[in-house]
Amino acid sequence: SRGVKLPPSLQNIYKELEADLGVPAAKSGDLTSWAQQGVFLLNSSLSVQAGAAGSHQAFGWQTSTDAAVRAVAVLPQPVAFVLWGTQAQKKRPLLQSAAPRLVLCAPHPSPLSSYRGFFGSRPFSQINAFLQENGEQPVDWRLT
Numbered sequence: 001s002r003g004v005k006l007p008p009s010l011q012n013i014y015k016e017l018e019a020d021l022g023v024p025a026a027k028s029g030d031l032t033s034w035a036q037q038g039v040f041l042l043n044s045s046l047s048v049q050a051g052a053a054g055s056h057q058a059f060g061w062q063t064s065t066d067a068a069v070r071a072v073a074v075l076p077q078p079v080a081f082v083l084w085g086t087q088a089q090k091k092r093p094l095l096q097s098a099a100p101r102l103v104l105c106a107p108h109p110s111p112l113s114s115y116r117g118f119f120g121s122r123p124f125s126q127i128n129a130f131l132q133e134n135g136e137q138p139v140d141w142r143l144t
Contacts, residue, residue, distance in 0.1 A: 002028045012109040012118065017141055020122045026143035037139050042068055044087040053110065057087070069094045073101075078134035080127040084108045084118065102130040 006014075006029050014025035031041065045054070045061045069091050072079060078100040083089045085108030095103055106121040107113040128138035 002030050004029060008111045009109045009114075012111065012114045016109070016119055016121065017124050019119070020124045021141060023124075023141050023143075028143070031143065033143060034139065034141070037137075039139060040068075040072060044091065053112075054087075066091065066094060073097050075099065078102075078131060078136055080104070080130050082106070082123050082127070085110075085113065100130075100134045102127065 010029050011025070017023045018025055031039070034041075042065055044065050045057050045059065047059065047061070048054070072081075073095045074097060076099055079097075080102040081095055082104045083092060084106055088108075089105050092103065092105070095101060104121070104123050104126060106123065107116045107118045109118045124139070124141050131138050
């Protein structure tokens, strides 16, 4: 929400977006305009204890998040998947489809792993190139 301090991972996503496409970092974490264009961001765990990364991994969220990934994977249109981090990359087997797919993998954007290959991975330009190659509109990654 506007006025809420940006999480460090989102700050790193904004840094990569600026390095990749020259899009200035947004001041807020409101990603509504991305969602309105079909961008769906999903963590493999949907809750966490404050300051304890991965603390709710065993809560059974995978049932819900796997179902969401499967539902997106069977869509008929071209879809780009970006799997940031080990937990997300475990979902790769769920992405089987005959439709055009782009699957990008990189370390998680958290400050703990961002310098191990997240920075410089250029996912935003790759997504837009894939979409355009498949007759779709590119994502306008600018946030206001």
